[in-house]
Amino acid sequence: MEHLTEIRESVRAICNAYGEQYWRELDANQAYPTEFVREITESGFLGCLIPEVYGGAGLGLVEACAILEEISCSGGHPGAAHAQMYTMGSVLRHGSAMQKDKYLSAIAKGELRLQSFGVTEPSAGTDTTSITTTARLVGDRYIVNGQKVWISRVQHSDIMLLLARTRSIDERNSKTDGLSCFIVDLMGAEERGLTIQPIDAMINHHSCELFFDDFEIPVENLLGQEHKGFSVIMDAMNAERILIGAECIGDARYFINKATAYASERIVFNRPIGQNQGVSFPIASVYAQTEAAALMVDKAATLFDAGKPCAAEANMAKMLAAAASWQAGDTCLQTFGGFGISRDYHIERKLRETRLYQIAPISTNLILSYLSEHVLGMPRSF
Ligand SMILES: Cc1cc2nc3c(=O)[nH]c(=O)nc-3n(C[C@H](O)[C@H](O)[C@H](O)COP(=O)(O)OP(=O)(O)OC[C@H]3O[C@@H](n4cnc5c(N)ncnc54)[C@H](O)[C@@H]3O)c2cc1C
16 A cells, blocks of 8 residues: 555654653643644644545545654654544534534634543543533534543644533433533633643643533534434544554554664673574564554554454454553563653653553453443343
8 A cells, every 4th residue: 555655754754853752841840742744734634534535635544654654663652633633424424514614624624623532520430321411402502511531632723523422321212312412612611611620640641620610502513413422422432443553553663663672772681682582582472463463453543444343353453452562661671771761762651552442442341341231142232
């Protein structure tokens, strides 16, 4: 696939200008990579999934995966920007003609950032169908009240997708009924009843708590059908899992490259440490694990692009890739010995960043639960 090689080379060229020191300083200051995100947007990579008719590149998830993988593999943190790639899919598939015209072209041009996705709540956690933030229709507005947690990049986004309850739990027709999805305009939102509180976290992911107090959303900002918002969000979630799987493959390859080079050049007992199989075998082993996970990421992305069902593959891709990246990070740290602990070598930062992906956007247990029930047909556990 020649065009994939070209995409990878172009992304690598951009990343070269934002070295590991750039990401280290952002991490130390909990700062946002504004310049990097602007460049990756203006180069068209962040809008790669937006159809050409709206000014995007009209590419598929396979290409989007290559882009995120390269950013990770360069030592960068695509978590700062990745959300736009999957959230725009909900607008594309469920938006009205007016919404698509209004938002997609502006996102493709980089005039509008859709970097935020408001689903998780403190009391519901993984159990999304139990969320309690309400959106009550009054005239031509929905009035939103409630709380969200871990909502990333909300301070670096112009619009956000929000999931809220429009029908009470007692009145819903099924577990997933009664939730609706909205496009929230964040411009001046803090003067209109939205309070944003950043969370002090172990990684630089710009996550916040949100408090809605009689916050108004115009009725035309409902995305998809009222009460059917769960499927609007789920559509984005399969893409999200595959893309994050690709980021993890990039992390794993970053760690393997570093470990391999260091094992070949670090001399202890008058020979390179990689000459000891106790050092080289763990690296070779996680290389095999990573290559296998990469095949699953590619399979999931290919199915997604063909419009075929891919929930099982998307979940497995994220799970296997996140396990491989963590294992690769741990192996890399061990290979570097004491130097791995030093921030100067960047390994500890990448290790913290890649650890997230066994928890979010969906935890390993919940993936295993999905596979047990929906793929293997075992009894439902919750
Ligand atoms: C840095 C960061 C960024 C995030 N960004 C966003 C964002 O932008 N938007 C957004 O909406 N959300 C975001 N999230 C939230 C994320 O999706 C959730 O943290 C994740 O879904 C897990 O939910 P929870 O933290 O409430 O864990 P809980 O649901 O409380 O679960 C805690 C643990 O218990 C396990 N568990 C729970 N129930 C079961 C069960 N039935 N069987 C077995 N194990 C179970 C889970 O696997 C998990 O390990 C982010 C989270 C983090 C940490």
